[in-house]
Amino acid sequence: MKIKVHVKPGARGPESLELTEDGIYVVRIKAKPVDGAANQAVIKFIAAEFGVKANRVRITSGFTSRIKYLEIDNEI
Secondary structure, three states, X not given: OEEEEEEEOOOOOOOEEEEOOOOEEEEEOOOOOXXXXXXXXXXXXXXXXXXXXXXXXXXXXXXXXXXXXXXXXXXX
8 A cells, every 4th residue: 555644743742643635644743854763753653553563664755855655565
């Protein structure tokens, strides 16, 4: 499964996931975008939300952007 994610790093409140009307997931995470910390936090958070292990989620595009494309391998 491929999804488009808009990342909002440095969130003060709880981490959250929201699906917009146009099919983009908005992820609010506490990690700052320093040394890949936000990317790792997004991967772990998305994996937990979709019920897969973190090694089944990978960023395919947008490593340094807030708009990222992720691929989730949810097949057994």
